[in-house]
Amino acid sequence: MNIGEIARRAGxxxxxxxxxxxxxxxxxxxxxxxxxxxxxxxxYRPNAAARAxxxxxxxxxxxxxxxxxQRLTDMQLSFVASVVEAAARADLDVLLSPSGGDHxxxxxxxxxxxxxxxxxxxxxxxxxxxxxxxxxxxxxFVTIGHTANPHGTCWVDVDYGTLIARCVHHLADLGHRDVAxxxxxxxxxxxxxxxxxxxxxxxxxxxxxxxxxxxxxTCGDDAPAGEECIERLRADHPDITAAVTVNEAALPxxxxxxxxxxxxxxxxxxxxxxxxxxxxxxxxxxxxxxxVPTLEMGASAVxxxxxxxxAPDAPVRHLLLTPPISLRASTGPAPAR
Amino acid sequence: MNIGEIARRAGxxxxxxxxxxxxxxxxxxxxxxxxxxxxxxxxYRPNAAARAxxxxxxxxxxxxxxxxxQRLTDMQLSFVASVVEAAARADLDVLLSPSGGDHxxxxxxxxxxxxxxxxxxxxxxxxxxxxxxxxxxxxxFVTIGHTANPHGTCWVDVDYGTLIARCVHHLADLGHRDVAxxxxxxxxxxxxxxxxxxxxxxxxxxxxxxxxxxxxxTCGDDAPAGEECIERLRADHPDITAAVTVNEAALPxxxxxxxxxxxxxxxxxxxxxxxxxxxxxxxxxxxxxxxVPTLEMGASAVxxxxxxxxAPDAPVRHLLLTPPISLRASTGPAPAR
DNA sequence: CCTTGGCGGCGAATCGGTTCGACGAACCAC
DNA sequence: GTGGTTCGTCGAACCGATTCGCCGCCAAGG
Numbered sequence: 178m179n180i181g182e183i184a185r186r187a188g189x190x191x192x193x194x195x196x197x198x199x200x201x202x203x204x205x206x207x208x209x210x211x212x213x214x215x216x217x218x219x220x221y222r223p224n225a226a227a228r229a230x231x232x233x234x235x236x237x238x239x240x241x242x243x244x245x246x247q248r249l250t251d252m253q254l255s256f257v258a259s260v261v262e263a264a265a266r267a268d269l270d271v272l273l274s275p276s277g278g279d280h281x282x283x284x285x286x287x288x289x290x291x292x293x294x295x296x297x298x299x300x301x302x303x304x305x306x307x308x309x310x311x312x313x314x315x316x317x318f319v320t321i322g323h324t325a326n327p328h329g330t331c332w333v334d335v336d337y338g339t340l341i342a343r344c345v346h347h348l349a350d351l352g353h354r355d356v357a358x359x360x361x362x363x364x365x366x367x368x369x370x371x372x373x374x375x376x377x378x379x380x381x382x383x384x385x386x387x388x389x390x391x392x393x394x395t396c397g398d399d400a401p402a403g404e405e406c407i408e409r410l411r412a413d414h415p416d417i418t419a420a421v422t423v424n425e426a427a428l429p430x431x432x433x434x435x436x437x438x439x440x441x442x443x444x445x446x447x448x449x450x451x452x453x454x455x456x457x458x459x460x461x462x463x464x465x466x467x468x469v470p471t472l473e474m475g476a477s478a479v480x481x482x483x484x485x486x487x488a489p490d491a492p493v494r495h496l497l498l499t500p501p502i503s504l505r506a507s508t509g510p511a512p513a514r
Numbered sequence: 515m516n517i518g519e520i521a522r523r524a525g526x527x528x529x530x531x532x533x534x535x536x537x538x539x540x541x542x543x544x545x546x547x548x549x550x551x552x553x554x555x556x557x558y559r560p561n562a563a564a565r566a567x568x569x570x571x572x573x574x575x576x577x578x579x580x581x582x583x584q585r586l587t588d589m590q591l592s593f594v595a596s597v598v599e600a601a602a603r604a605d606l607d608v609l610l611s612p613s614g615g616d617h618x619x620x621x622x623x624x625x626x627x628x629x630x631x632x633x634x635x636x637x638x639x640x641x642x643x644x645x646x647x648x649x650x651x652x653x654x655f656v657t658i659g660h661t662a663n664p665h666g667t668c669w670v671d672v673d674y675g676t677l678i679a680r681c682v683h684h685l686a687d688l689g690h691r692d693v694a695x696x697x698x699x700x701x702x703x704x705x706x707x708x709x710x711x712x713x714x715x716x717x718x719x720x721x722x723x724x725x726x727x728x729x730x731x732t733c734g735d736d737a738p739a740g741e742e743c744i745e746r747l748r749a750d751h752p753d754i755t756a757a758v759t760v761n762e763a764a765l766p767x768x769x770x771x772x773x774x775x776x777x778x779x780x781x782x783x784x785x786x787x788x789x790x791x792x793x794x795x796x797x798x799x800x801x802x803x804x805x806v807p808t809l810e811m812g813a814s815a816v817x818x819x820x821x822x823x824x825a826p827d828a829p830v831r832h833l834l835l836t837p838p839i840s841l842r843a844s845t846g847p848a849p850a851r
Numbered sequence: 852c853c854t855t856g857g858c859g860g861c862g863a864a865t866c867g868g869t870t871c872g873a874c875g876a877a878c879c880a881c
Numbered sequence: 882g883t884g885g886t887t888c889g890t891c892g893a894a895c896c897g898a899t900t901c902g903c904c905g906c907c908a909a910g911g
Contacts, residue, residue, distance in 0.1 A: 208889085249595060268620075
């Protein structure tokens with residue numbers, strides 16, 4: 178069931194079948210219908226490999242994900258979903274490539290076997306050798322998140338620094354004088370993970386600006402770590418009244434530890450941060466937070482990538498999103514001493 | 515940077531380069547090294563499309579996922595991760611295809627454009643037209659979950675019926691006389707979603723066998739639905755003492771609602787079920803549950819698929835897993851009346 | 852010295868599409 | 882009737898790999 182078979186049965190040449198399908202040259206309505214009839218009958222679909230070989234493009238996007246062995250976070254998953262969704266809308270397929278760990282073979286296959294027309298990279302480190310590698314190959318790519326040097330690369334990101342700073346200002350406005358930052362895990366900070374670093378920067382800046390006492394904590398990406406973190410915080414700083422966080426996965430644990438300690442939010446303790454919407458809404462009471470627009474980010478990443486594939490030499494573009502902070506019910510005035 | 519370029523620079527023919535790379539015919543160590551040197555220098559990697567065209571296989575697996583618009587559950591994500599992981603180990607790439615909704619174009623591209631060597635299908639409905647379509651195309655495939663007619667198709671699944679029945683027996687052994695089933699959403703049940711149906715079957719059978727009073731509830735796949743479900747349950751049946759569930763995503767809400775109502779688990783109320791491990795462990799108190807072995811299932815699915823690709827006419831194989839129920843702390847003797 | 856055989860390497864065909872140049876027929880204008 | 886267009890179609894080249902058949906060379910055996 179190749180194009181030759183179709184051509185033979187329809188009594189035309191292979192090129193005519195091709196033109197009938199692509200419309201790149203006119204074909205009589207009559208022959209077009211005859212061809213279409215044969216195609217429908219045989220359920221023919223052109224071979225993707227042959228087409229890719231001749232056209233020099235694969236109609237496929239590569240999506241590089243963190244190694245699957247470590248559980249993907251909800252937010253990462255959400256990016257995957259939105260990228261796949263956006264790609265499907267553009268009639269493109271998505272090839273997954275776990276990178277890091279011992280999976281660099283997969284990454285190499287994808288980026289240098291011309292298996293894809295472009296790549297979307299997530300979970301960017303401040304210094305990321307994969308970015309260097311992609312620049313080297315010349316393959317168009319867009320990152321979700323950005324490296325220490327933001328120029329020269331297309332990316333989409335959330336402005337964690339500004340958002341965390343806004344949260345701090347919000348808490349300061351409410352009269353809080355001591356604020357803690359519940360950051361991502363110590364490993365991620367050590368590895369130079371951008372959001373963790375930028376959250377820290379924004380926090381430090383805002384805290385200094387407002388003359389607040391600050392406490393900085395790292396916390397693993399799961400509920401037990403969140404519990405443990407709040408216990409640590411209350412043990413070391415019993416009179417703390419507010420915290421900001423970028424660690425959405427720890428929220429259920431944070432909530433549990435606060436409840437167990439008899440701390441009423443927001444009467445005794447205010448919490449704000451950056452989190453995907455459902456994490457914020459599932460928190461009790463609902464969390465005042467900037468909702469990370471994962472869907473929009475994935476879609477934008479695909480959009481930027483398609484632009485870049487179409488015009489590889491156009492100047493790079495960036496998208497730094499600063500979604501508004503949704504006031505919910507987890508922040509209130511500082512308790513009187 | 516194609517194979518011809520390498521051949522020219524190394525002073526050999528294209529076929530020799532190919533043989534040097536594949537080792538399918540002997541090549542002098544000397545020329546092999548000369549070729550390798552050129553390859554390293556130019557960072558050459560064979561064009562995947564050309565190879566796929568000639569070889570007739572793509573070294574790529576298709577993974578059909580539910581439409582990404584509806585948030586994927588944790589378990590689905592876990593399958594995706596484990597499939598990608600297992601495929602990477604076999605040096606295969608994974609092409610993602612959202613299906614359902616208006617994404618059938620993507621599905622069609624993947625299954626009939628010979629873009630992949632085989633397909634893994636998840637979120638199977640009891641009557642699933644995608645399975646029929648795949649049978650029609652003759653493309654090897656394996657499903658995670660199975661259809662109403664389990665014969666004729668390769669699949670890997672968890673035996674929800676047996677597991678839920680075991681949970682019911684466990685509760686009956688503890689003296690509980692009234693047991694509720696907290697199933698998946700009404701929509702899923704209506705759509706003929708296998709796990710929901712089989713959980714119901716197993717539940718009904720066990721409850722009948724032990725002569726218990728049963729209550730059957732459906733519940734959406736998120737925390738708020740879980741809360742609402744427990745409230746409904748306690749309003750309609752205030753004296754209920756035990757429940758089983760296959761709805762892991764509702765667990766946080768279930769926990770919250772029970773706490774709020776002052777119900778102490780397991781003193782006043784026992785809960786058991788089937789859930790991915792971390793859901794069970796995050797529950798307070800930790801949930802007595804059969805841990806769905808998602809990693810193993812994904813890996814097995816890939817394994818079965820590879821077998822099937824190698825020998826398409828071999829008899830189909832099934833893998834019905836019945837993981838043991840881990841006794842944790844959420845079940846106890848029925849309270850005295 | 853001639854034959855046989857194994858080894859290393861080469862050339863050409865092939866996979867299944869797309870695309871370019873060309874060609875015949877029909878049509879119009881002069 | 883002839884020349885120029887336009888339209889629809891065809892044939893052939895091409896994309897970049899793999900693989901089959903063949904050939905030349907050198908060593909071993911008769």
